[in-house]
Amino acid sequence: MESPVQRLRRGALGAGDKVVARVARASGTTQRQATGVDLAVAAVLQDRGTRDLHDPASFVELLRTCWEPLTLDVEDSGGDQLLFSALVDHLRTGVAPLPVDISLAAAEAADRLLAARTPYDRSALMTDVGSHARWSSSFGHSARFLTAVVRCLRARTVVEVGTAYGLGALFLSDALARGQEPGRLVTIEAGEPQKSLSAGLLADRGNVTTIRGRTPDVLPEVFAQTGPVDFLFHDGDHSKDAYVADFEASLPHLAAGAVVVFDDIRWEDPFALRDVRTAEGWEIVSAHPRVARRAEVGGRYGLLMLA
Numbered sequence: 591m592e593s594p595v596q597r598l599r600r601g602a603l604g605a606g607d608k609v610v611a612r613v614a615r616a617s618g619t620t621q622r623q624a625t626g627v628d629l630a631v632a633a634v635l636q637d638r639g640t641r642d643l644h645d646p647a648s649f650v651e652l653l654r655t656c657w658e659p660l661t662l663d664v665e666d667s668g669g670d671q672l673l674f675s676a677l678v679d680h681l682r683t684g685v686a687p688l689p690v691d692i693s694l695a696a697a698e699a700a701d702r703l704l705a706a707r708t709p710y711d712r713s714a715l716m717t718d719v720g721s722h723a724r725w726s727s728s729f730g731h732s733a734r735f736l737t738a739v740v741r742c743l744r745a746r747t748v749v750e751v752g753t754a755y756g757l758g759a760l761f762l763s764d765a766l767a768r769g770q771e772p773g774r775l776v777t778i779e780a781g782e783p784q785k786s787l788s789a790g791l792l793a794d795r796g797n798v799t800t801i802r803g804r805t806p807d808v809l810p811e812v813f814a815q816t817g818p819v820d821f822l823f824h825d826g827d828h829s830k831d832a833y834v835a836d837f838e839a840s841l842p843h844l845a846a847g848a849v850v851v852f853d854d855i856r857w858e859d860p861f862a863l864r865d866v867r868t869a870e871g872w873e874i875v876s877a878h879p880r881v882a883r884r885a886e887v888g889g890r891y892g893l894l895m896l897a
């Protein structure tokens with residue numbers, strides 16, 4: 591029997607059939623892309639070898655998340671901010687893959703980091719640096735979301751709250767360097783060994799400044815350096831109080847049209863040691879009179895555009 595795609599080619603489809611044909615074409619494309627990702631990963635592995643890797647399977651997985659087909663669910667308040675609408679469309683219809691060189695650099699950095707067995711025993715966490723880095727870092731899908739924000743909103747001055755081990759900052763720095771007008775990133779980290787390890791990873795990135803300290807103490811110094819900020823990525827203290835305090839301290843320094851991303855807007859403390867309530871914090875910050883548009887991305891990120 592003739593398929594919808596064949597019938598489309600000879601112009602014999604009705605409206606319903608056209609939808610079927612579009613779905614068939616899209617799923618065919620997705621399958622081809624998935625195969626393409628495998629071929630690309632195989633080519634990279636053949637080129638660089640795997641002998642020095644601590645965890646080849648995680649390395650492959652990280653590369654896949656940088657390149658595989660990705661769409662994100664977005665709940666958007668709606669509005670007439672064109673760049674914001676373009677970002678929402680981009681996230682819903684297919685988030686661009688990352689360039690090979692930065693994907694490879696991040697996968698290599700992550701492989702070294704995840705193998706680190708140095709004890710990490712801050713607060714309730716008795717673990718090692720590798721395990722802590724695994725659950726606290728941004729990898730492929732998050733990196734693609736952050737890169738899309740920089741690219742679609744043409745951000746040039748970015749502040750990241752919570753550097754951790756520097757992986758999110760590495761991707762942000764790359765996205766900023768590739769902009770039509772290259773931009774810069776200031777990233778803030780309160781803890782060790784995160785600050786030292788991230789500073790090492792980011793040392794040769796010419797567009798990144800790393801700052802040691804907690805946001806209440808260092809935000810004034812940061813904003814004195816940056817001038818008006820057009821993208822604030824809040825990924826530090828995941829709590830209602832910190833969302834609100836850091837947002838309020840940042841507001842006078844956020845440019846008109848600036849975007850703010852809060853990570854983990856539905857965060858529950860896995861150890862139930864703190865009353866974090868980030869969902870409440872998200873409702874408070876997104877109700878601020880300067881907020882012109884809000885969206886929730888993948889049930890995880892809160893995205894605001896300011897007037």
Ligand SMILES: C[S@@+](CC[C@H](N)C(=O)[O-])C[C@H]1O[C@@H](n2cnc3c(N)ncnc32)[C@H](O)[C@@H]1O
Pocket residue numbers: 726727728750751752753754755756757758759778779780781784803804805806825826827828832
């Ligand atoms: C989830 S991790 C950040 C991940 C990183 N943004 C990435 O994309 O890879 C959170 C980090 O924020 C740091 N942090 C928590 N509260 C902070 C504060 N008030 N000021 C600065 N850093 C903070 C923690 O030490 C931790 O390393």
